[in-house]
Amino acid sequence: MFDLELPWWEYAARAAAIYLFLLVMMRVTGKRTIGQFTPFDLLVVMLLSESVSPGLTGGDNSVHAGVIVATTLIVMNVVIAYITSHSRKMADIIDGTPVLLGRDGKIFDEVVKKCRVAEGDVEQALREADCPLEKMKCAFLEADGKITILQN
Template identity: 60%
Template structure:
């Protein structure tokens, strides 16, 4: 039950490879995938987890192996959090940056398409901000997938 079937260093190496690869996949998939889970997105996350589980464990069935893999993932997550909190460059690489999707009452449809943001999501964000398109000063797609609306000052058109 506690005896490892593989070399002790193999499990942390597997965890590092899987963690780094999935981090790249999630970043490439776009902000909206990470920021707002639809049932489809949740299904993808669950299937991703299942698809990499064997690669993560390498067939290891011991409690020690499972704990070693889990510890490696926790340490990797703490390291990423540490470096992203201390470096804007690393933060931008890992988490992304806000994208300007509209300005002065005009939406940038090419940016919306590139970021895969439906117009209905922008309209919803405008309603939530109690803002008409003509009152919008700027609209941003945040790194976490949310849409932020800045309104023009009162009396400014």
Template identity: 65%
Template sequence: MFDMELPWWEFIARGAIVYLALLVLIRISGRRTVGQFTPFELLVVMLLSEGVSNSLSGSDESVSGGLIIAATLITLNMLIATLTARSRKAADLIDGTPVLLGRDGKVFHHVRKSMRVSEDEIQQALHEADCSLDKMKCIFLEADGSITVLQKKPE
């Protein structure tokens, strides 16, 4: 149960490599938060965890190995959180920055498409903000995947 098939440092190396690779892949894949996943995207995330499980443990099923991997992943997550809290450049690189999707009642469809935002999502954001398209000053895709609508000031 506690006998490890691999040396302890290999678990840390495996955990760090998989964590950083997934961080990059998820960052590249888009801006959705868990609550905004489509069923397909949720399935991909679930399969990712299954797909990398052997690369983390190297087929070691010991409790010690699992605890080392868990500690490594939590430590890396804390380090990334600390880095992004202290460095604006790191936060922009890891978390992303807002993207302008439209201005003055016009949606930038080329930007919308490149960010993989549907017209329905824009309409839903406008509806939630109780704003019609002609009253929209700006619409942003936030770094966390949410859509923010700013209304024009009443004249």
């Protein structure tokens, strides 16, 4: 239960490598993947956690391996948060930047498609903002995946 099968540093290296890999994959998949989970997205996240689990510990089920991996993941998260809070450039790279989806009552269809945003999501954001399309000043896809509507 407490014996490690691998050197302690290998668990930390595995956790760091998988953390960075998943961070890159989340950035590549786009803002909407992060911002609004569909049932399919939730399924993918659950399966992702199951698929990387053996890679984190190398099949070791000891308490120490779990503690080392968990500590490494938390430290990596704190380091990334520190870096992004102290560097605007790194925040833009890691977190992303807002994208203008529409202006002055016109939705930019090509941008919406490129960002993989469903038309219905933009329409829903307009309804939630109680803003008819013709009164929309700007629509943004925020870095966190939410759609923000500004009115005239």
